[in-house]
Amino acid sequence: MRKELDDQLCREFPNLYRDRRASMMETLMCWGFCVGDGWFNIIYGMSKKLEALILEMPEKERQNYKAVQIKEKFGGLRVYLFSETKEMEEIISEAEKLCDITCEKCGAEGRFRSKGWCIVLCDNCDNQTK
Numbered sequence: 001m002r003k004e005l006d007d008q009l010c011r012e013f014p015n016l017y018r019d020r021r022a023s024m025m026e027t028l029m030c031w032g033f034c035v036g037d038g039w040f041n042i043i044y045g046m047s048k049k050l051e052a053l054i055l056e057m058p059e060k061e062r063q064n065y066k067a068v069q070i071k072e073k074f075g076g077l078r079v080y081l082f083s084e085t086k087e088m089e090e091i092i093s094e095a096e097k098l099c100d101i102t103c104e105k106c107g108a109e110g111r112f113r114s115k116g117w118c119i120v121l122c123d124n125c126d127n128q129t130k
Contacts, residue, residue: 001033005040009033012044013051018066027068028080034071036104038125043070046079046095050088075118076100 010017019027033043054065064083071078077099079092103110103122110122115129 001035001040002037005037006032009044009047013047015054015062015065016047016051016067018063019068029067029069031069031071034069035077035099036072038102038104038107038110039072039077039099041107042077042095042098042102046091049091050081053085053088053091072104072119075112075120 006020010020017029019029020032022030024030035043050065054062057065065085065088066082067079068082069078069080077096079095081088081092084092100120101109101111102120103125104120105125106122108122108124110120110125113119113121113126121129
């Protein structure tokens with residue numbers, strides 16, 4: 001994900017991404033958002049909902065609800081939190097399902113492709129990689 005999009009997520013959702021600039025000894029978020037820009041809107045929407053839930057918690061509990069890693073794996077979005085509630089699990093699952101049908105490069109409607117690696121692409125982005 002481009003730096004400006006990464007910075008926007010960290011700026012707007014400081015509780016969820018509190019460890020984004022921490023060392024690799026503390027979190028895998030040190031590597032950033034390891035996905036294409038096409039999934040930004042989905043991750044943004046998910047983050048907005050998760051941040052709101054975190055802010056509803058007592059202040060001393062908030063630190064446990066943070067992202068540990070956000071990445072693409074086998075063509076799908078993977079989101080790992082340090083701790084999560086059932087409601088958070090559902091929000092994450094919804095985002096992961098949306099990414100299964102969204103081009104990781106541009107955000108258009110896409111489908112799973114196998115190109116020696118797994119990726120979700122629209123027809124246009126798929127044709128550009130041939």
